[in-house]
Amino acid sequence: MSFIRGIWNGLLTAWIHFGTAVFPRTIHPMVLHFPIVLLYLALLIEILRYASGAPERSFLQRAGFWVLTLSLFAIVAAAATGVLSESYVRWTPKTAAILSTHQTFAVLTGLFAAASWLVRVRTRVRPDRKWSFFGRGTGRASVASALLVVGAVVMITITASLGGSMVYKYGIGTPPTLVSHTVNSGQTAASPPLGGQVRVDRWLSYTDSGGRVSVWLLLEAGLNSGFNFNGYSNGAMSVAVPQGSTVHVSLINKSSFLAHSAVIVPISQVSAGANFSPAFPGAQTNAPTSGISPGQSAQFTFFASASGHYAVVCGVPGHAGYGMWDRFTVSPAAAKPTISFRRAA
Numbered sequence: 001m002s003f004i005r006g007i008w009n010g011l012l013t014a015w016i017h018f019g020t021a022v023f024p025r026t027i028h029p030m031v032l033h034f035p036i037v038l039l040y041l042a043l044l045i046e047i048l049r050y051a052s053g054a055p056e057r058s059f060l061q062r063a064g065f066w067v068l069t070l071s072l073f074a075i076v077a078a079a080a081t082g083v084l085s086e087s088y089v090r091w092t093p094k095t096a097a098i099l100s101t102h103q104t105f106a107v108l109t110g111l112f113a114a115a116s117w118l119v120r121v122r123t124r125v126r127p128d129r130k131w132s133f134f135g136r137g138t139g140r141a142s143v144a145s146a147l148l149v150v151g152a153v154v155m156i157t158i159t160a161s162l163g164g165s166m167v168y169k170y171g172i173g174t175p176p177t178l179v180s181h182t183v184n185s186g187q188t189a190a191s192p193p194l195g196g197q198v199r200v201d202r203w204l205s206y207t208d209s210g211g212r213v214s215v216w217l218l219l220e221a222g223l224n225s226g227f228n229f230n231g232y233s234n235g236a237m238s239v240a241v242p243q244g245s246t247v248h249v250s251l252i253n254k255s256s257f258l259a260h261s262a263v264i265v266p267i268s269q270v271s272a273g274a275n276f277s278p279a280f281p282g283a284q285t286n287a288p289t290s291g292i293s294p295g296q297s298a299q300f301t302f303f304a305s306a307s308g309h310y311a312v313v314c315g316v317p318g319h320a321g322y323g324m325w326d327r328f329t330v331s332p333a334a335a336k337p338t339i340s341f342r343r344a345a
Contacts, residue, residue: 019084020257028085032078036156038071043153046146065120072117075110087258102162109155116148203230204339213245215337219262222255229312232341233323240329241337243307251285252297259291261315270325274317279310288315304330
């Protein structure tokens with residue numbers, strides 16, 4: 001599963017990188033009307049076919065099949081361009097919830113349309129073969145296919161309504177909610193003091209003043225425009241700090257087009273995907289669901305008071321699900337911080 005997820009994340013990242021460089025920000029609104037029109041047209045053809053009593057393999061039946069085929073391509077195009085539009089937007093918890101519902105109904109639209117198309121392909125290839133569900137011949141299959149088209153139209157109507165609410169009710173996609181894709185390197189991350197500093201790694205250093213340990217952790221988010229911290233994802237990087245240490249985290253967004261953030265959460269929260277609650281007071285960047293723009297930096301400091309297994313995740317909705325999380329441990333037995341790396345399992 002991790003291999004498949006890695007391939008998917010790589011393809012998704014490559015598409016976002018290519019798409020945002022080639023297509024305008026408004027590409028999704030330009031494309032989304034095609035699946036809506038085509039699915040409604042497919043439903044209208046079905047209504048005309050049944051109302052006119054057109055026979056099997058008639059012009060209307062063939063027209064309905066090809067319109068449905070075109071609608072599948074349009075659905076894929078709308079979904080792909082929707083991913084590009086998301087990369088420009090700062091999401092709040094409320095709008096992220098609407099987005100999640102919007103995506104669910106969009107997927108259901110595709111499933112209904114694909115199921116209807118498969119039924120039609122099956123009856124075109126083997127029209128006289130008995131089906132366990134549809135019976136003999138194409139009559140029942142045609143009815144099932146038409147009902148699935150109705151389902152697809154209902155799903156895309158709900159999807160479009162939710163998309164309209166995001167724009168017209170919450171202003172998502174309008175200039176005040178957008179994230180700039182221009183890299184601004186004017187801000188730099190905080191650095192530990194030079195005196196007494198012990199460097200563990202390029203990303204980790206600490207000072208020890210009579211047993212009082214202060215840790216400085218640098219997180220470079222989105223290296224190579226991927227979903228990672230310091231180039232590692234899905235728990236492949238592990239940071240451990242002594243219990244009772246003060247941890248200073250500096251986040252630099254290295255992505256060229258995506259906003260990112262950092263939150264320290266219990267390891268059990270990694271699968272939540274959004275709306276993370278920090279494990280320690282102050283253990284997150286400001287506005288973690290919106291993130292910081294490419295090229296910007298942010299810092300936070302917290303006291304590692306409780307031992308246990310935690311994770312550093314990106315709080316932007318969906319990013320942790322794409323693998324943007326790594327391990328963070330607070331150990332009562334550790335005398336100094338450590339960092340290690342491995343291949344994701």
